[in-house]
Amino acid sequence: MAFNIYYYESSVDCNFCKKRFTTYKVRPNRFKIIEEQTDFMPIYEGLNPLLYEVAVCPHCGYAYHKSMTRTYGPFMLLIDELYIKELQKPINICKERTIDDAIASYKLAYLVSRASMEEPLLMGNFALKIAWLYRLKNEVKSEMHYLYSARDFYSKSFASNQEGEERIQYLYAEISLRIGDIAEAKKGFSRLISNRNVSNKYRKLTSKRWENYKYDEHTLRSNESTGEIIN
Ligand SMILES: [Zn+2]
Numbered sequence: 001m002a003f004n005i006y007y008y009e010s011s012v013d014c015n016f017c018k019k020r021f022t023t024y025k026v027r028p029n030r031f032k033i034i035e036e037q038t039d040f041m042p043i044y045e046g047l048n049p050l051l052y053e054v055a056v057c058p059h060c061g062y063a064y065h066k067s068m069t070r071t072y073g074p075f076m077l078l079i080d081e082l083y084i085k086e087l088q089k090p091i092n093i094c095k096e097r098t099i100d101d102a103i104a105s106y107k108l109a110y111l112v113s114r115a116s117m118e119e120p121l122l123m124g125n126f127a128l129k130i131a132w133l134y135r136l137k138n139e140v141k142s143e144m145h146y147l148y149s150a151r152d153f154y155s156k157s158f159a160s161n162q163e164g165e166e167r168i169q170y171l172y173a174e175i176s177l178r179i180g181d182i183a184e185a186k187k188g189f190s191r192l193i194s195n196r197n198v199s200n201k202y203r204k205l206t207s208k209r210w211e212n213y214k215y216d217e218h219t220l221r222s223n224e225s226t227g228e229i230i231n
Contacts, residue, residue, distance in 0.1 A: 006030050006047060007096070012055045015071050016062035016084065023055045023094040038209055039174045041132045048136075050129065051097045054105035061090035063108035067125065070116035082115035103133045121168065124153030128171070144179055151175040166192065166202045173206070177213060185213075 007030075009022040026049040035043040042050070056063045061084060064071070093101040110126045131146035154172045158165075173188025192198050192206045 007052075010055070012057070012064070014057040014060060014062055015064060016076065016079065017057060017060040019057070019059045021058055021094060023052070024096060025049070025052050039128070039132075039171060039178065041135065050132070051099065051102035051105075053129075054102075054109045056091065056093055056105050056108055058090055058092040058094055060084060061087045061108070063105060063112050065106075065109045065126070067122055068109070068113060068116075068118060069122075070113075070118050075116040078117070079112055079115045083112050099133050099137055103130055106130045106133070120153040120156035124150045124157060124168075124171075127153060128175075147175050147179050151179070166198050169198075170202055170206060174209065177209075186210075 004024075006027060007024040008027055010025045011020065011022050013020050026047045031044045031046040031049050033042045034045045037043065044050075054063050054065045062079070091104065093105055097105070106126055106129055110123065110130070113123055113126065127146045127150035131143045131150060134140075134143040134146060151172060154168050154175070157168060158172075169188060169192055173185050173192065176182075176185035176188055189206050189210050192202060198206075
């Protein structure tokens with residue numbers, strides 16, 4: 001194989017069909033995070049490694065992301081029954097990817113995870129990443145569709161998830177803001193502010209985000225009050 005200065009080829013043994021294939025990953029020195037948006041979407045300078053996170057087997061169509069946990073035994077039977085057998089011709093997106101290829105890769109990972117009944121948190125993260133990719137394409141309608149879906153999954157994962165709870169709570173409120181559900185955003189941010197167990201980091205993030213939102217709103221419609229978050 002020829003040396004590529006932008007990508008390296010990662011070797012993968014497919015968890016489903018056991019065949020080996022290689023798939024591109026961005027070389028670490030080819031990207032840099034220059035900004036993080038309010039819903040944690042990283043903005044990269046150079047290439048975007050987000051496009052290469054999901055490995056899609058060109059032989060059988062199984063899609064794998066490192067966050068998946070139900071990747072063995074009886075779950076593989078479910079994946080066979082509900083995903084592989086339903087799949088048309090497997091696509092080959094193992095080399096350079098467009099944003100559309102990346103969207104396809106996450107949608108396949110989403111379908112695999114749905115088949116193996118992964119946790120709502122993981123499904124929410126996939127939906128959020130698909131929304132981010134649509135944001136990069138300026139496809140607002142599709143972005144909103146996946147933000148709604150991410151928010152649904154996050155709300156289902158509230159009770160079940162201890163670790164990363166404040167991040168999910170924050171994302172829930174932030175996504176609510178982005179899809180225009182201001183009442184729910186306000187409730188979510190208030191919950192974070194009033195909860196003593198919330199870390200300083202998220203407390204600060206929350207107040208700053210709400211202040212900025214109110215400021216923007218105020219600038220847009222200077223005669224309309226949006227209310228106080230801290231009572
Ligand atoms: Zn395979």
